[in-house]
Amino acid sequence: MTEKMKPAKDAFSKGLEGVVAAQSGVCRIDGQNSQLHYRGYNIHDLVRYSTFEETAYLLLFGNLPTAAQLSGFEKQLISERNIPDEVVRFIQLFPKDIHSMAALRTAISYLSFFDKEADDKSVEANVRKAIRLIAKTPAVVACLGRAQKGEKFIAPKTGTVGTAASFLYMLKGKEALAIEVKMLDQYFILLAEHDLNASTFAARITASTLSDMYSAIVSAIGTLKGDLHGSANSRAMESILEVGDVSRVESYVDDALQNKKKLMGFGHRVYKGPDPRAIDLRVMARTLAEHNAEQAKWYAISEKLEKAVWEKKKLNCNVDFYSASVLYTVGIPIDLFTPMFAVSRMAGWTAHVVEQLSDNRLIRPLSYYVGRKDESYVPLAKRG
Ligand SMILES: CC(C)(COP(=O)(O)OP(=O)(O)OC[C@H]1O[C@@H](n2cnc3c(N)ncnc32)[C@H](O)[C@@H]1OP(=O)(O)O)[C@@H](O)C(=O)NCCC(=O)NCCS
Structure with missing residues (x-):
C-alpha cells in the first residue's frame, strides 16, 4: 500500500461530511x-x-x-x-x-x-x-x-x-x-x-x-x-397530521426537542441557511391553500411549525417539509x-x-481501521 493510500485518521470524515467525492457539471x-x-x-x-x-x-x-x-x-x-x-x-x-x-x-x-x-x-x-x-x-x-x-x-x-x-x-x-x-x-x-x-x-x-x-x-x-433522505417527506406529513391543529404546534415542538426526537423536514447537511427549494415550495403550498379552503389548515400548521422550530432550535426547514403539504393538497397519498x-x-x-x-473510475474509498489487531486463530473446538 502506497503512502497515499494509507488510511489516516485525520482524513476520515464521519458521514463523508465535507468530502469532495466527484467532479460534476450537473x-x-x-x-x-x-x-x-x-x-x-x-x-x-x-x-x-x-x-x-x-x-x-x-x-x-x-x-x-x-x-x-x-x-x-x-x-x-x-x-x-x-x-x-x-x-x-x-x-x-x-x-x-x-x-x-x-x-x-x-x-x-x-x-x-x-x-x-x-x-x-x-x-x-x-x-x-x-x-x-x-x-x-x-x-x-x-x-x-x-x-x-x-x-x-x-x-x-x-x-x-x-x-x-x-x-x-x-x-x-x-x-x-x-x-x-x-x-x-x-x-x-x-x-x-x-x-x-x-x-x-x-x-x-x-x-x-x-x-x-x-x-x-x-x-x-x-x-x-x-427516513434521513427521501422518506422525510412522508414523515413530515405524518407530523403535520399528528399536530392536527395550529394550537398544538408549540407543545409538539417542545415535546420533540425535549425527547430528542428528529423533526422531519428540518435540518440539512449542506445548506447552512434556508434550503432554496423550500422557499419555492412554501409559496406553492400557500398558493394551494388559497385555492383549497378545506386543505388550508395543513399550510397553516406547516407555517407555524416552521416558525416554532426556528425559534426554539434555529433549524431551517428543508425541501421535504413544504413538499409534504404540497403533495397532500394535490391529492397524493402519503x-x-x-x-x-x-x-x-x-x-x-x-x-x-x-x-x-x-469519465469513469471505480469509486472505491478506504476505511480507517479501528478493530482488533493481531488476534490468534482459536480452533472451533477450543472456543469457549
Ligand atoms: C438532514 C440531516 C440528516 C442532516 O444531518 P447531519 O448533517 O448529519 O446533521 P446532524 O444530524 O449531525 O445534526 C446537527 C445538529 O442539529 C440537530 N438536528 C439536525 N436536524 C435535526 C432535526 N431534523 N430535528 C432535530 N434536531 C436536528 C442534531 O440533533 C444535532 O444537534 P446537536 O449538535 O445538539 O446534537 C438531519 O438534519 C436530519 O436528520 N433531518 C431530518 C430528516 C430530514 O428531514 N431529511 C431530509 C433531508 S433533505
Whole structure:
C-alpha cells in the first residue's frame, strides 16, 4: 500500500461530511448562500419559467433545448410512457402492506427485464434508457398507488399533456385541476436534481463498477427510501397530521426537542441557511391553500411549525417539509410521497450515471481501521 493510500485518521470524515467525492457539471450547490443551480441555471428561474420535461432535457443533455429539441424530447417521453402488461400484473401481485419504496425498487428492477438494451453500455443506449426511466416511472408509481387500493391500472395519457397531468390522470382516473398540474410540475422541477446527495452517490457508485443503468437506479431508490433522505417527506406529513391543529404546534415542538426526537423536514447537511427549494415550495403550498379552503389548515400548521422550530432550535426547514403539504393538497397519498420524489429525481440520477460513465473510475474509498489487531486463530473446538 502506497503512502497515499494509507488510511489516516485525520482524513476520515464521519458521514463523508465535507468530502469532495466527484467532479460534476450537473448541479451546483452553494450551501453558505442558499443557492442551487442545475447546469448553471438558477432553480428559482427554472421553477418559474421551465417545465419538468425541459428541466429533464437540461439535466440529461447539458443545455436548454431549442423548440424543436424540446418537442422531439417530449414526443420521445410520451411514446415511452406506458409500461409492459407484465409489469402491471407483477405490481398487482405485491402484498398490500409493503413499503411503497420497496415496491418501487422491485418494480423498476423487474421493468429492466423488458428493456432489450438493459445491458448495452453505450452512451447512446444509456441516454435512451434514461429517457425510458424518466418516462415510465410515473406509470409505475401510479400503478403501485392504485394496486395498493385494489384498483386497476389506468394507462398514461398519450396526447401532448405533460408528465404531471398524465401522472395525476393515471393515479386518480380523472383530469386534474390546472393548479394541481402546475404545482406538481413545479415540484418535479425542484426535486429533479441535487448534486451528490446519498441516492445519487449510490447510483454513481453502482455505475462506476460498470454494472448497468437499471442497477444504478435501483441502488438509488433503495437509498432514497431512508427516513434521513427521501422518506422525510412522508414523515413530515405524518407530523403535520399528528399536530392536527395550529394550537398544538408549540407543545409538539417542545415535546420533540425535549425527547430528542428528529423533526422531519428540518435540518440539512449542506445548506447552512434556508434550503432554496423550500422557499419555492412554501409559496406553492400557500398558493394551494388559497385555492383549497378545506386543505388550508395543513399550510397553516406547516407555517407555524416552521416558525416554532426556528425559534426554539434555529433549524431551517428543508425541501421535504413544504413538499409534504404540497403533495397532500394535490391529492397524493402519503405512502406515495417518496416514490413521487423518485419520479422527479430520475432525471438527476440518470444524468449523473451518464456523466459518471463519460469519465469513469471505480469509486472505491478506504476505511480507517479501528478493530482488533493481531488476534490468534482459536480452533472451533477450543472456543469457549
Ligand atoms: C438532514 C440531516 C440528516 C442532516 O444531518 P447531519 O448533517 O448529519 O446533521 P446532524 O444530524 O449531525 O445534526 C446537527 C445538529 O442539529 C440537530 N438536528 C439536525 N436536524 C435535526 C432535526 N431534523 N430535528 C432535530 N434536531 C436536528 C442534531 O440533533 C444535532 O444537534 P446537536 O449538535 O445538539 O446534537 C438531519 O438534519 C436530519 O436528520 N433531518 C431530518 C430528516 C430530514 O428531514 N431529511 C431530509 C433531508 S433533505
